[in-house]
Amino acid sequence: MMDRRTFTTALAVGGTVGAAPRQPRILLRSSWQTINIGDIGHSPGVMTLLEKYWPEAEFRLWPGNIGDGVREMLLRRFPKLTFVEGAEAEKRAFAECDFLLHGSGPYLVAPAHVERWVKDTGKPYGVYGITLNPDKIDAQVTRLLTGARFVFFRDSVSLQFAKDAGVKSPVMEFGPDGAFGADLRNDAAAKAFLLAHGLAAGQFLCCIPKYRRTPEWRIARKNKPVDREAEARNAAMQEHDQAPLREAVIAITPETPMKVLLCPEDETQMVLAKEMIYDKLPDAARKKTVWREKFWLTDEALSTYTMSAGLFGNEMHSPILCVGNGIPAIVCRFREQTTKGFMWRDIGLGDWLFDLDNEADVARVAPAALAMAENPAAARAKAAKARAFVVARQKHTIDVLKKQWS
Secondary structure, three states: OOOHHHHHHHHEHHHOOOOOEOOOEEEEEEOOOOOEHHHHHHHHHHHHHHHHHOOOOEEEEEEOOOOOOHHHHHHHHOOOOEEOOOHHHHHHHHHHOOEEEEOOEOOOOOHHHHHHHHHHHOOOEEEEEEOOOHHHOOHHHHHHHHHOOOEEEOOHHHHHHHHHOOOOOOOEEEOOOHHHHOOOOOHHHHHHHHHHOOOOOOOEEEEEOOOOOOOHHHOHHHOOOOOHHHHHHHHHHHHHHHHHHHHHHHHHHHHOOOEEEEOOOEOOHHHHHHHHOHHHOOHHHHOOEEEOOOOOOHHHHHHHHHHOOOEEEOOOHHHHHHHOOOOOEEEEEOHHHOOHHHHHHHOOOHHHEEEOOOHHHHOOHHHHHHHHHHOHHHHHHHHHHHHHHHHHHHHHHHHHHHHHHO
């Protein structure tokens, strides 16, 4: 931790003797990809928390990918945001920024960049809201995490894995995924879609299916070869994994006033929703179900979620976006998704977490979704309690960051 003398020396503006220390500059390494609205949501979530709990600090984004309209979306929310892109911009950011913050992800996503930061600057760094499973822990990762001023894990299982692997950062705690903090909105687009499809605010639930392995090779611009093993696994499990969601839709639509919106978290899920849920519904259920055919960005998705009565499905980050904004959300997980789903237990929503590799849990999905539809007030109260816990942890994580300059 920097003492006051080191802080003043490091941050004095222009090297002027006696000048008041400037506020810190945070370099956020994040924004890993754009095919998933949850991965898109990591960066604006953390930046919103910095803006809220440390408004004096400056932050810059060192992104992996902000194409496909994401750059423009981020600038609408953060009009003064600086993107660090290219060798010269990285060199300047390394010289001018005081702390590297590695954003949320399924593991330590950018170890080479953290390594370069340490080698080139000798300045401190921290890690915010990651999952860490044993297959992603090697000597480099253990060393880098140990060298971090803090490491926040987005699920307690990952935290224990890290401890067992010998990671010894001064602060190792549960810290919510950055996407919980996202407050992006595109209300105009969301309202237009709802109006066009007969969906009334508070009178529908969202539902998201998912393949066991995201078939990125189906996205033309990714230009990836077909993974035959993954394709076979997806084919073998798609009925098993989507059937509980379909049964939930069938239970909800005749028994409650609610409609259901089938929507995507990643670009491969629209076809899955149509083939495995919408097309297989009985006519009565299909009449109260809307299939979203086109992908969307995080701002429109989040606006839609906040107008809904809740969400259920086989994804993780749409539920995160929901609960981060007080909307109920049920999570169904399976082993291919690593341990991130267990964060639902960590934030007090364990009875909204279902393991699709456990047949007893599979049978409980539809009743839980129906209960959410039948008593939306109780579901909202439950989500609000979880959100309060998340918000308290979020503030704590930024306080830990701020203490690096105390």
